Amino acid sequence: xxxxxxxxxxxxxxxxxxxxxxxxxxxxxxxxxxxxxxxxxxxxxxxxxxxxxxxxxxxxxxxxxxxxxxxxxxxxxxxxxxxxxxxxxxxxxxxxxxxxxxxxxxxxxxxxxxxxxxxxxxxxxxxxxxxxxxxxxxxxxxxxxxxxxxxxxxxxxxxxxxxxxxxxxxxxxxxxxxxxxxxxxxxxxxxxxxxxxxxxxxxxxxxxxxxxxxxxxxxxxxxxxxxx
Numbered sequence: 214x215x216x217x218x219x220x221x222x223x224x225x226x227x228x229x230x231x232x233x234x235x236x237x238x239x240x241x242x243x244x245x246x247x248x249x250x251x252x253x254x255x256x257x258x259x260x261x262x263x264x265x266x267x268x269x270x271x272x273x274x275x276x277x278x279x280x281x282x283x284x285x286x287x288x289x290x291x292x293x294x295x296x297x298x299x300x301x302x303x304x305x306x307x308x309x310x311x312x313x314x315x316x317x318x319x320x321x322x323x324x325x326x327x328x329x330x331x332x333x334x335x336x337x338x339x340x341x342x343x344x345x346x347x348x349x350x351x352x353x354x355x356x357x358x359x360x361x362x363x364x365x366x367x368x369x370x371x372x373x374x375x376x377x378x379x380x381x382x383x384x385x386x387x388x389x390x391x392x393x394x395x396x397x398x399x400x401x402x403x404x405x406x407x408x409x410x411x412x413x414x415x416x417x418x419x420x421x422x423x424x425x426x427x428x429x430x431x432x433x434x435x436x437x438x439x440x441x
Contacts, residue, residue, distance in 0.1 A: 219261065219262035219263070219264075219265040219266040219269070219272075220262065220266070220272055222258045222261045222262045222265075223258055223259055223262040223272065223273075225258055226254065226255045226256075226257070226258025226259055226262075227255065227258075229254050229255075229258075230250075230251040230252070230253075230254035230255035230258075231251065233250060233251065233254060234247050234248060234250050234251025234252075234254070235247075235251075237250050237251075244288065244289075244292040244296075245289055245292050245293065245296075245311065248285060248288060248289060248292075248315075249289070249311070249315070252285060252315055256318055259273070259318075259322075260318075263322060269326065270326050273322070273326075275322060275323040275324075275325075275326045275327040276323060276327070278319050278322050278323050279319055279320055279322070279323030279324075281319060282315065282316040282317075282318065282319020282320055282323070283316055283319070283320075285315050285316060285319070286311070286312035286313065286315050286316035287312065289308055289311040289312050289315055290305075290308040290309060290311070290312040291308070292308070293305065293307050293308025293309075293311065294308055300356070302352065302355075302356040302358075303356050303357075303358045303360070306349065306352060306353055306356060306358050306360040306361045306364065307358070307360045309349060309360065309361075309364045310360040310361075310363045310364040310367070312364075313364050313367045313368055313371070314363075314364075314367060317367055317371050320371060320375070321371070321374070324374075324375050324378050324379075325378060329379075329380075332375075332378065332379040332380075333375075333379065334379075335376045335379050335380060335381040338372055338375050338376045338379065339372060339373070339376050339381070341372065342368055342369055342371065342372020342373065342375075342376075343369070343372065345368050345372075346364075346365040346366075346368040346369040346372070346426075347365070349361045349362075349364045349365040349368060350362055350365040350419055350422060350423070353365070353415055353418075353419060354415055354416065354419055356415075357413055357415050358415055359414050359415050359418040359419075361415070361419070362415065362418040362419040362421070362422040363418065363422070365419075365422055365426075366422040366425060366426055369422075369426040369430075370426060370429060370430060373426075373430045374430070374433065377434060385435075388427070388430065388431045388434065388435075389431065391427035391430070391431070392427045392428050392431050394427065395423050395424045395425070395426060395427040395428060396424045396428075398423045398424070399420040399421065399423045399424030400420070400424075402416065402419055402420040402423060403416070403417070403420045406420075
């Protein structure tokens, strides 16, 4: 065991997150807030344990972590839909955002530490991430909520980074072109909303998401680009 005791950090996170999350659920009856509280307490300790452990997969199997993150996300989505008051579309998109936000760290770990031969094919990953993200963005625009854009941004980044870990290598010119294309598309969205006199927070954040996704991806990969 490393002298930094990564396993102890993980146990500490569990001992904090589970009782506090359970108490919050008992005291408030709010599934979403209680679950987010538990996850928010656990993830920093899990990140510490992962960073300082030479082989974290012995304690945290990638597949199990990915499944657990997915289940947490689905519970958040289901609770958002089940407790929707008036606007089901807005509640569903809020749940989708919370679902993705809670699950992405677990998915990231599962992808990074999984055996390379078990990773999915690159093209379907990019296609699914692109289509799902675009659907969330469009749904957010139609429902007038920024949650669609926020969820779309996370889905696009998760899909692109997963594809990269699986072996996809876009050239520097392609990545720069995507950044420029994202900015242009974001400006087009804003101008279209201005011309239609339908400017809103959802429109602004949708434009930001479209412009930000390729820029963030480029920023996350530019350091290694010079070594490829």
